[in-house]
Amino acid sequence: MPGACGYNxxxxxxxxxxxxxxxxxxxxxxxxxxDTAFPVDLWQEMGRLGLLGISLPGxxxxxxxxxxxxxxxxxxxxxxxxxxxxxxxxLMHQITGRFFIKGFGTGDQQKTYLPDIAAGRTTVxxxxxxxxxxxxxxxxxxxxxxxxxxxxxxxxxxxxxxGPVAGAYIVLAVSGNMGAKKRFSAFLxxxxxxxxxxxGPVDFGFLRPCPHGGIVLDDCxxxxxxxxxxxxxxxxxxxxxxxxxxxxxxxxxxxxxxEAQLETLIACLKAHMLKPSEExxxxxxxxxxxxxxLELIVFEAVQRLEASEGSERLIPLVIxxxxxxxxxxxxxxxxxxxxxxxxxxxxxxxxNDLEAVSRFAEHVSRLKQMKLGAALFSSGRVA
Numbered sequence: 001m002p003g004a005c006g007y008n009x010x011x012x013x014x015x016x017x018x019x020x021x022x023x024x025x026x027x028x029x030x031x032x033x034x035d036t037a038f039p040v041d042l043w044q045e046m047g048r049l050g051l052l053g054i055s056l057p058g059x060x061x062x063x064x065x066x067x068x069x070x071x072x073x074x075x076x077x078x079x080x081x082x083x084x085x086x087x088x089x090x091l092m093h094q095i096t097g098r099f100f101i102k103g104f105g106t107g108d109q110q111k112t113y114l115p116d117i118a119a120g121r122t123t124v125x126x127x128x129x130x131x132x133x134x135x136x137x138x139x140x141x142x143x144x145x146x147x148x149x150x151x152x153x154x155x156x157x158x159x160x161x162x163g164p165v166a167g168a169y170i171v172l173a174v175s176g177n178m179g180a181k182k183r184f185s186a187f188l189x190x191x192x193x194x195x196x197x198x199x200g201p202v203d204f205g206f207l208r209p210c211p212h213g214g215i216v217l218d219d220c221x222x223x224x225x226x227x228x229x230x231x232x233x234x235x236x237x238x239x240x241x242x243x244x245x246x247x248x249x250x251x252x253x254x255x256x257x258x259e260a261q262l263e264t265l266i267a268c269l270k271a272h273m274l275k276p277s278e279e280x281x282x283x284x285x286x287x288x289x290x291x292x293x294l295e296l297i298v299f300e301a302v303q304r305l306e307a308s309e310g311s312e313r314l315i316p317l318v319i320x321x322x323x324x325x326x327x328x329x330x331x332x333x334x335x336x337x338x339x340x341x342x343x344x345x346x347x348x349x350x351x352n353d354l355e356a357v358s359r360f361a362e363h364v365s366r367l368k369q370m371k372l373g374a375a376l377f378s379s380g381r382v383a
Contacts, residue, residue: 014054014069018076021051026081033083033349035209036201038165046090047120055098060114062097067245070094071252071302078256082346084353085207087253092161092246093117096124099245100170100186104229104238109188113168122167124188127157127215128239134159135172137182137235142217144173144185150223151175151187153195156216163213164201167191171217172239176232183232184239187222195220206356241311247318248305250357251298254321255291257354258328262287264347265335272341283335290324290331297321315368326358 025042026032032039046052054069056062063069070091078087097117101110101124116122133139142155153173160169168190175185189196200213229237266284269276276284301317332351336343 010065011069011072014063014065015072015076017049018051018073019080021046021049022077022079022081026077026083026086029083030346033085033208033346033353036203038089038209038211039086040165042086043089044120047118050118052090052093052120053097053114053118055094056102056114056118060110061118062114067098067249067306068299068302070098071249071298074249074252075256075259075298078253079259080256082257082260082350083209084253084257084350084357085210087256088207088250089162089210091249091253092126093123095242095245095249096126096170099242100124100126100228100238104186105188106225108225109228113188116167123162123165124168124170125160125162125166126242127160127163127169127171127189128242129157129159131156131158131214135239137184137239140172140174140182140184142171142173144175144187147221150221150226151185153187153189153217153220153222156214158199158214159202160200160213160215162211163215164198164211169196169215170228171215172234182235184235185231186228186234186238188226188228189217189220189222193220193222204356206352244311244314244318245305248301248314251294251301251318251321254325254354254357255294255298257350258291258294258325261332261347261350261354262291264343264350265332268341268343268347269335269339272339277338280335280338283331283338287328287331287335290328294321294324294328297324316372319369319372322358325354329354329358 025045050063051073053060053062054065054073055067058064074087074091077090078084081087097114101113105113113122113124117124129135130140130142142153142157144151144153153171155173157171168188171187171189172184173187174182176183191198195218197216197218198213199216201211202213204212297317297320301314304313
C-alpha cells in the first residue's frame with residue numbers, strides 16, 4: 001500500500017515499477033510456478049528494466065537504493081506476479097550484489113561484477129552449504145590451500161540457490177585454523193575456472209522455477225585477487241550476517257505471496273457463497289489483522305537492517321514474522337476445510353511454496369528463540 005508504513009517517494013516508485021513488471025510479465029505466465037526451466041527471457045527483461053540492480057550504485061548501472069527497496073519490490077513482485085519461486089531467485093541475486101560484492105568486494109571486483117549483475121548478464125551464487133551437512137562451520141570441509149599466485153580450492157557445495165544458472169560462485173572454504181577452530185575465507189570463482197564442475201539441477205518440488213544445484217571443486221586454482229573480503233574472517237564477516245540479511249529481506253516476498261493467497265481465496269469464497277459463516281469471517285479477520293502486523297514488522301526490520309543495528313535488534317522481529325506467518329498458513333488451511341471451496345492449481349502451488357518457506361531453518365530459529373529466552377531469564381530485563 002503506497003503511503004503506508006512510512007513509504008517515501010522512491011519506495012513508492014520502485015514498488016510501482018515492480019508491480020507493473022509482475023502484472024505484465026509474471027502473472028501472464030500461469031504455469032511459471034510449476035515450471036522447472038529457468039525463464040532466461042524474463043530474467044533478461046528484469047535486467048533491461050533495472051529490476052536486477054535496485055540496490056547497486058548508479059555508477060554500476062543500478063538504482064542506488066537500499067535494503068528497504070529490495071523488500072518492498074520483492075513484496076510487489078510476489079503479490080502481483082503470484083510466483084514466489086522466481087522472486088526467490090531475484091532476491092538472492094539482489095543480496096549477492098549488495099551485501100557480498102558491494103559490501104566486501106575490492107574496487108576491481110566491483111567493476112568486474114556489479115555492472116553485469118545489474119544488467120542481468122551474470123548471476124553470482126553464494127556457495128556455503130555442503131552435501132548432507134548444510135552450512136554449519138564445524139562440518140564445512142571445502143578447503144583453500146595457498147599456492148604460488150593464489151589458492152587451490154577442493155571440496156563440494158550443495159543446495160545452491162541459482163547455482164545451475166550462475167556465472168560465478170562465492171565459495172566459502174577453510175583457509176586455516178586457530179587452535180581447534182576453523183578459519184574461513186571467501187573466493188570469487190568464475191564458472192569457467194578449470195577444476196570447477198557444476199552439478200544438478202535439483203528439483204525440490206517447490207519454489208519453482210528457482211534453480212538449485214551444486215558445484216565440485218577439484219584442484220580449482222584462483223588468483224589471490226579473487227579473495228573476497230578479509231582472509232580467514234569470512235564466516236564472522238559474511239556467513240553469519242548473511243543469514244539475517246536473507247531472513248529479513250525474505251519477509252517482503254513472503255508477505256506478498258500471502259496477500260496474493262488472500263485475494264485468490266476471497267474471490268473463490270465469493271463465487272461459492274453469498275455470505276461467509278461466522279467461523280470463516282473470524283478466520284479471515286485473523287488473517288487480515290496478522291498481515292497488517294507483518295507489514296509493520298517488515299518495514300521496521302528492513303530499516304534496522306539498513307541502519308546496521310545488529311542481530312539483537314533484528315532477531316526478535318525475524319522470529320515474530322516467522323510465527324505470525326506460520327499462523328496465517330494454518331488459518332488459510334482452516335478456511336479451506338470449513339468452506340469446502342476449490343481454489344485451483346495456482347493457489348495450491350503457492351500454498352505449497354509458503355509451507356516450504358515456513359519450514360526453512362526451523363532449527364536455527366528455535367536456537368535463536370532459546371537464546372533470547374535464556375538471556376531474559378539470566379538478566380531479568382524485558383527491554
